[in-house]
Amino acid sequence: MKFTYITSGVCSRSIDIEVEDNIVKSVSFFGGCNGNLKGIGELVKGMTVDEVIARLENIKCGPKNTSCPAQLATALKKYKQQ
Numbered sequence: 001m002k003f004t005y006i007t008s009g010v011c012s013r014s015i016d017i018e019v020e021d022n023i024v025k026s027v028s029f030f031g032g033c034n035g036n037l038k039g040i041g042e043l044v045k046g047m048t049v050d051e052v053i054a055r056l057e058n059i060k061c062g063p064k065n066t067s068c069p070a071q072l073a074t075a076l077k078k079y080k081q082q
Helices: 034-044 050-056 067-082
Strands: 002-006 013-022 021-033
Touching: 013 034, 013 067, 021 034, 021 050, 021 067, 034 050, 034 067, 050 067
Parallel strands: none
Antiparallel strands: 002 013, 013 021
């Protein structure tokens, strides 16, 4: 399943995500720190949805209560609720 998540409270504007059989197949961030976000997208490829959530959900960016990686975890949590 492919879907787009609109981020909140971070520099990136949205995330395109593809999940198949509970495995993350691709992640593309739009906006934000280009190189770092491309790296995150590559690192999570092949991971289970639950593993990505567990690793990324509590990451903060400076004084913000969230981060681009945490927004990816939030998107995957919403995906699981469907």
